[in-house]
Amino acid sequence: MEKQYMLEVKNLVKHFPVSGNKHAVVHAVEDVSFRVEKGKIFGLVGESGCGKSTCARTIIRIYQPTAGNIIVDGEDVSYKKNRELQALRRKMQMIFQDPYASLNARMTVHDIIAEPLRAHKVASSRQEVSERVYDMLDKVGLSHEHANRYAHEFSGGQRQRIGVARALVIEPEIVICDEPISALDVSIQAQVVNLLKDFQYERGLTYLFIAHDLSMVRYVSDEIGVMYLGQLVEICAAAEIYEHPLHPYTKGLLAAIPIPVPKLARQKVVSSIEGDIPSPISPPPGCHFHTRCPYAKPICREQEPELRDMGGGHQVACHLY
Amino acid sequence: MNEMMRQSLPDYQIQTPDPWAALPVNAESREKLWSKSRTFVGDVWFRFRSKFTSIFGFILIVLVLLFALVGPYFATFTYSEQNLDFVNTPPVFRAINCSGGYFYITDKLKVLEIDAQGHLVGKVESIAEDYEKKQVTLSYQGGEIIMDYSQSPYTMLDENGERIEEAKHIWNRTYLLGSDNLGRDMLARLMFGARVSLLVAVVAALTNLVIGVLFGSISAYCGGMVDAVMMRIVDVINTVPLTLYVILIMVVLDAGLLSIILALGTVYWVNMARVVRGEILSLKERDFVLASRTLGSSTATILFRHLIPNAMGPILVTLTMLIPSAIFMEAFLSFIGLGLTAPLASLGTMCNDALATLRTSPYQLFEPALLICILMFGFNFVGDGLRDALDPKLKK
Missing domain, CATH: 1.10.3720.10 (MetI-like)
Structure with a gap:
């Protein structure tokens, strides 16, 4: 059977103008392409400022893409006007990073969760709206009594579950999770991740899961894409990336994962990535990573490597291979 | 002494052998919110009234509203009713007791008669004025009284021609807050x-x-x-x-x-x-x-x-x-x-x-x-x- 793709991103580019300088632009997302299979979880990782969130926000069309195509369930939504996006909004929802900022402080939890139902006029009556809201509250482990409360009365984990409930109440097919756990306590992260996984089993949801924490992404994802300075440098199956990382940047990221066993930690090679991420306004020529790469060759400074398949769906953009 | 102390220990310490034992945790208590639940309006009202100044301001506005909207139905005068005899009467009179009546001398040297409660009775008509002595003779209940403005404060003269120095302060009962320069309330x-x-x-x-x-x-x-x-x-x-x-x-x-x-x-x-x-x-x-x-x-x-x-x-x-x-x-x-x-x-x-x-x-x-x-x-x-x-x- 042919694979069905829920989300296809083709050569997506997003530039932001720099205020005060008409010619300079921030190269937030540079020629990114990937596909997410139906019912699978695609993890997108990379350090802060590499364009993960911009990529997510462009896909869900908070931002207008500069170039490239976004195809959701076979439909190209890249350049649709706001009015025509209603269908996309039903299919695709987003969970935000900061559970404190993403919930309106002036609304009760009931109204927050009911908002998508009202926006898409899914429920026929007030009563039906309430029923679905209460149903959703049950599923995320909150009680009916919480419905009349305001968001600020809840803890971070509870709020993020409210965010999950809001995103999932209209039963979307694909959910973009923009670092849904990075603002939470470690003790609560598992709670939210497990909740997301439960929904995946139950409804066959597709996720685009963004994180900077590789250890959590490994637990969650089926496939992982590594981003650096607006570009995808490596894509492969989740298990493969931990066993055979190819790109030097991926190796560096993996080396940065703390090891919870002191004996093993002492044997660990010190992280090989040094320095800071270069400015996305004027990214370095050639391979964007060559300024920090321990294996950089002369060609890396001149020619931009392309994403090539190394066999078994393992793609990497590096001159070493 | 020790015995007494042990007896005064609270119950829970006796019931729990290990004071550091964890209390049982259930899902309900973990998700519980401890603040009280209220409706939006109730909530706003609760917070509004818990602050003294806001309630005070609210009362002030309500009072002014009542004053402006209900007040005119209880007032004796309308806003445009004039009485040119009673111009610029203050809320409190400096009243001079003379020949059995109370008198108030206005800033324009008119003499107004007041009753003991403070109601304005009327203007006292003048008969003659002595510019040298700075005295005005007025007719009052068939007799004559004299107002003296030779020195401040202006006052009345008694039967012997002596200045009456003492004066009594009486509230204006006709115009509670006084009258303006056209005799309006x-x-x-x-x-x-x-x-x-x-x-x-x-x-x-x-x-x-x-x-x-x-x-x-x-x-x-x-x-x-x-x-x-x-x-x-x-x-x-x-x-x-x-x-x-x-x-x-x-x-x-x-x-x-x-x-x-x-x-x-x-x-x-x-x-x-x-x-x-x-x-x-x-x-x-x-x-x-x-x-x-x-x-x-x-x-x-x-x-x-x-x-x-x-x-x-x-x-x-x-x-x-x-x-x-x-x-x-x-x-x-x-x-x-x-x-x-x-x-x-x-x-x-x-x-x-x-x-x-x-x-x-x-x-x-x-x-x-x-x-x-x-x-x-x-x-x-x-x-x-x-x-x-x-x-x-x-x-x-």
């Missing part, structure tokens, strides 16, 4: 003036809330060209001085309350529009607004359920500053003669009228000024309290 005029001020307050509040908030939020939310054009309109309106604007309107309409209200109503929202725009510009980039957009909510939903409620704090602060300033503006325009025409009264025209007799009858300026102060206080306190009450983050 200050109390009745204050009531009427308060009505005008409150009307102006309501008009200013409505135009600010409707036009100002909508204009500002639409301008900010749409952004780009729309924003630029709408804000230039605000700039243009803002450059025309309000005084000039009122004069221009009065060319078309007559001078009076209508033109003031029209002027305030059409241009008084520009400050509010600016404040709201600034607030919404920062709010619209916040995550919860982006979230609402990804949820598929309409522009109206985003504006009215997300942006404007969250901008309510600055809106109310601006409103509480703009209402008093609108009241002030009306008073000012009336004061310089662009507002109400006589015999209508507003607090501003009353202040203006009082200027002529400021030295002899300061109460005529003091009373309307006090009422303006009370109104300002009331609105400021209420606005302050409302802003806090509408912010659910301050919930106790």
Whole structure:
């Protein structure tokens, strides 16, 4: 059977103008392409400022893409006007990073969760709206009594579950999770991740899961894409990336994962990535990573490597291979 | 001693052998919120009333409202009723007891008869005036009495021709707050003036809330060209001085309350529009607004359920500053003669009228000024309290 793709991103580019300088632009997302299979979880990782969130926000069309195509369930939504996006909004929802900022402080939890139902006029009556809201509250482990409360009365984990409930109440097919756990306590992260996984089993949801924490992404994802300075440098199956990382940047990221066993930690090679991420306004020529790469060759400074398949769906953009 | 201490230990220490043992945890207690649940209105009211100043301001406004709306039904005089005999009578008389009656000498050297309770009886007619001695002879109940103005304070002479030095202070029972320079009741005029001020307050509040908030939020939310054009309109309106604007309107309409209200109503929202725009510009980039957009909510939903409620704090602060300033503006325009025409009264025209007799009858300026102060206080306190009450983050 042919694979069905829920989300296809083709050569997506997003530039932001720099205020005060008409010619300079921030190269937030540079020629990114990937596909997410139906019912699978695609993890997108990379350090802060590499364009993960911009990529997510462009896909869900908070931002207008500069170039490239976004195809959701076979439909190209890249350049649709706001009015025509209603269908996309039903299919695709987003969970935000900061559970404190993403919930309106002036609304009760009931109204927050009911908002998508009202926006898409899914429920026929007030009563039906309430029923679905209460149903959703049950599923995320909150009680009916919480419905009349305001968001600020809840803890971070509870709020993020409210965010999950809001995103999932209209039963979307694909959910973009923009670092849904990075603002939470470690003790609560598992709670939210497990909740997301439960929904995946139950409804066959597709996720685009963004994180900077590789250890959590490994637990969650089926496939992982590594981003650096607006570009995808490596894509492969989740298990493969931990066993055979190819790109030097991926190796560096993996080396940065703390090891919870002191004996093993002492044997660990010190992280090989040094320095800071270069400015996305004027990214370095050639391979964007060559300024920090321990294996950089002369060609890396001149020619931009392309994403090539190394066999078994393992793609990497590096001159070493 | 030890025995006694052990007996006084609380029960739980005896029941639990290990004081460090963990208490049982269940899902219910973990998810429980410990604050009390209330409805929105109940919540706002609870927070509003828990602050003394806001309740105090609220009471002040209610009192002024009652004073302005219900007061005239209990007043003896209407705001335009004149009595030229009783001009500039103060709230408290310096009454001189002479020949069995009480007399009050006005600043224009007229002598008024008062009864013992303080009611004004009438003007005492003068018969002759001795300019050298500075004495006036008046006829009173068939006899004659003499008023002496040779030295201050002016007083009456008794039968022996001696000055009566002692005087009694009696409250004015006819005009409780005195009368103005045309013999009109200050109390009745204050009531009427308060009505005008409150009307102006309501008009200013409505135009600010409707036009100002909508204009500002639409301008900010749409952004780009729309924003630029709408804000230039605000700039243009803002450059025309309000005084000039009122004069221009009065060319078309007559001078009076209508033109003031029209002027305030059409241009008084520009400050509010600016404040709201600034607030919404920062709010619209916040995550919860982006979230609402990804949820598929309409522009109206985003504006009215997300942006404007969250901008309510600055809106109310601006409103509480703009209402008093609108009241002030009306008073000012009336004061310089662009507002109400006589015999209508507003607090501003009353202040203006009082200027002529400021030295002899300061109460005529003091009373309307006090009422303006009370109104300002009331609105400021209420606005302050409302802003806090509408912010659910301050919930106790």
